[in-house]
Each structure stands twice: as C-alpha cells, then as structure tokens.
Amino acid sequence: MSRARLPAAAVVLALLTWLPGCSSAPTAVEGCMGKQAVGATSAELAGTYRGEGDAEGVTLVLKASESKPGSGTVTVRDWPTGDWYRSELGESFDGSGTWSVVQGGTSATEFAHLSLSFTAPKRFLDGDTLDSLSIAEGDGRIHLYAEDDPDVCPTFRLRLQGG
Incomplete structure (x- = not known):
C-alpha cells in the first residue's frame, strides 16, 4: 500500500513544482515587461514614460540630478490618487516632486x-497616491509598474519612450 502512495506523491510534487509561483519559472512580469531590476541608475531611468493598461493616458517624466546620483525631479500628468488596494483608481492630478532609486x-x-x-500641488499622505514603482528591464525596454499579482502582467505600468 505504501508503494502505491509513493508514485502518487511524486506526481503531486511534480505538479506543484510546475505551477506558477511554486517553481523557478518566469513570472508574468518577466513575460510582459522583462525581469525585475536589482538596481538602476539615474541615467537608465531618466526620460518620459507613457502609461499602458490601467495607466493609459498617464505621463511620468524623470529628470536626473547632477549632484545626487540615483535621484532627481519628477513631473506627472493624470497621476491617480486613492487607496491602491481598492479595485478602482481615484481622481487624477498633474504635479511634481522628487524621485530616488531604492536599490x-x-x-x-x-x-x-x-x-x-x-x-x-500638495504633499500627499501615505496611501493617498501611488508613490512606489517597481522597475523591470528587458529587450532594451524599461518599465515602471505597481506591484500586483506576480502571475499576472501588472495592470498599472509605464514604459520609457524610445526604449
């Protein structure tokens, strides 16, 4: 009887290692935008980003600081507000501020x-607007995106123009 259970357990183990999230297989982020970046420089990130998916119509412009590597100024257009754990985005705004890379x-x-x-136009409190974006790079493209389900291509993503 224990011999019959051994092959069944091997089949279950093989299935579990094949399922997304349970294996070393690429995530949907890698499939639709490239690999998540471990690090990035100001020169790599500076430029104009256009929204895709739920970010359609959003523009983000990053300008690098000459005096502080890995940081600079940011300008946004139609940037959404709201609690990012809700299913719908809130009102949008045009604004500016600063950015930095957290390696x-x-x-x-x-x-x-x-x-x-x-x-x-004013300082936002935590949770009032999206203030942290993950970085993906691949095939000569750079994407910034809101972390979501790793098994689904992120719905709020921006792509660096020209890349």
Whole structure:
C-alpha cells in the first residue's frame, strides 16, 4: 500500500513544482515587461514614460540630478490618487516632486524600486497616491509598474519612450 502512495506523491510534487509561483519559472512580469531590476541608475531611468493598461493616458517624466546620483525631479500628468488596494483608481492630478532609486538587496527576492515624493500641488499622505514603482528591464525596454499579482502582467505600468 505504501508503494502505491509513493508514485502518487511524486506526481503531486511534480505538479506543484510546475505551477506558477511554486517553481523557478518566469513570472508574468518577466513575460510582459522583462525581469525585475536589482538596481538602476539615474541615467537608465531618466526620460518620459507613457502609461499602458490601467495607466493609459498617464505621463511620468524623470529628470536626473547632477549632484545626487540615483535621484532627481519628477513631473506627472493624470497621476491617480486613492487607496491602491481598492479595485478602482481615484481622481487624477498633474504635479511634481522628487524621485530616488531604492536599490535591491543581496537576496534573490529583493528588487529595486522607484520612490516618488510629491510636493505639488500638495504633499500627499501615505496611501493617498501611488508613490512606489517597481522597475523591470528587458529587450532594451524599461518599465515602471505597481506591484500586483506576480502571475499576472501588472495592470498599472509605464514604459520609457524610445526604449
């Protein structure tokens, strides 16, 4: 009887390692935008980003600082507000502020992200607007996106123009 259970357990184990999220197979982020970045420089990120998916119509412009590597100024157009754990985006605004790159760690699961701080039209409280974007790069393209389900292509994403 224990011999019959052994092949069944092997089949279950094989299925579990094949399922997304349970294996080392590429995530949907990698499939639709490239791999998550561990690090990024000002020169790589500076430029104009156009929205895709739920970010359609959104523009984000990053200008690099000459005096502070990995940071600079940001300008947004039609940037949404609201609680990002809700299913719908809130009102949008045009504004500006600063940005910086938070580099990934030494672990294989720690990736770089872009931190935004809006100063105009007013300072936002945590949770009032999207202020952190993950970075993906691949095939000569750079995307910024709101973290979502790793098994689904992120719905709020921006692509660097010209890349």
